[in-house]
Amino acid sequence: MASVGPVIDENLPDTDARPQQPDWVDLVNRIQRDDPQAMEELYQVFTRGMRYYLCRQLGPQDLDDRVHDCFLIVAQAIRRGELREPERLMGFARTIVRRQIAGHIDSAVTNRRQQVDLDTSAPVPDGGMNPEAAAMNRQQEQLAVSVLKAISRRDREILTRFYLDEQSQEQICQDMSLTETQFRLLKSRAKARFGELGKRRLSRRNVPVY
Amino acid sequence: MEATFEDHCTDDALELYALGRLGGKHTEALEEHLLICEPCRERLDETDIFVRAMKGAAARLRLEQKTESFAARVARAFQVPAFPVWAASAACLCIIAVSAVRLQQPAPAGASIAVSLHAERGASQTVAAHHPLVLSLDARGLSLGKSAHIVLVNAGGTTLEQADVAPDNDQVHARFSRPLDPGDYFVRICRPGDADPLREFALRAQ
């Protein structure tokens, strides 16, 4: 695993867009006193993030129900006084969501095993994406091909080692005699170029054809 | 490491998370932050797209490379010059032809044009507009080291394309895929990470 330095950076990305910082201890106290406003606040703070996380891990199926379940578990735990460190509410919420995901994956695996035992010809869900998403993926990959083809063979090897071969930054820098800054610069240039090409393609698509 | 609500995730952390290579403790902090931070969720989505595309592209190019080297081995076995030899010969011929006669013969639409640029004060090379360029730049006396940063800018100084390339003896080769509209352009050789040009060449597309 590569060492990543700080995971959180206070200079990124836009200071105005920073998330609100609720007073977790106060929020937990008010929920325990059955303050409906506090429950609403809890809902506002967490459900979008929960939805995002659950969707990322499990896909859009039954998403509303899953978010609802996670929220209820968090809310009930607070009410019952099971949250020992109210200032760690965010960590607690994350743990609940992770447990839900792990539980879902476990049951999905069990179900699939049982299905296979009953009928070996049962189709296995392929988890495939829809044609639009697949086409979008192909376009994005083509943009990345353009990025990689436009750089030197050596730079291409560096990026290939990192993104495809899953080599760590340290290993690549050592093998290729690179400084950490050069490595970062190469990655950020590639990303910027990818973004530029994507925007250009998007703008071309928006040009009306007469 | 502590995550606080006032801070945002770093690009490195988001990228390693998207690659599934962020360590446990870091993952915990990042995921807690993601729960409450919309901007970082959007950045993670963008990172996911980039990482997925780069993985796919790198795999595809590696496969192409393997296929090419296999073709080259087959060609050698049958004593037929492989494609890269023909390509190199063709590129050399193009460079000579363009240097000698400049634009007497317009290249077919969309085809790359090989252009040799020499370090002569006041000299401007004329190339055909609307074609990608394969540039060979005179890098004599620049002591570039292992890498050079080549930048193509328009007359207003706006960067149109750039690439990091490995110098080849006293030359630097760069391919710019963006076809140029008629006008004046400049090609700059810089050190990687340094915007100040070491040498600049004038180019006129017409």
Ligand SMILES: [Zn+2]
């Ligand atoms: Zn953030």
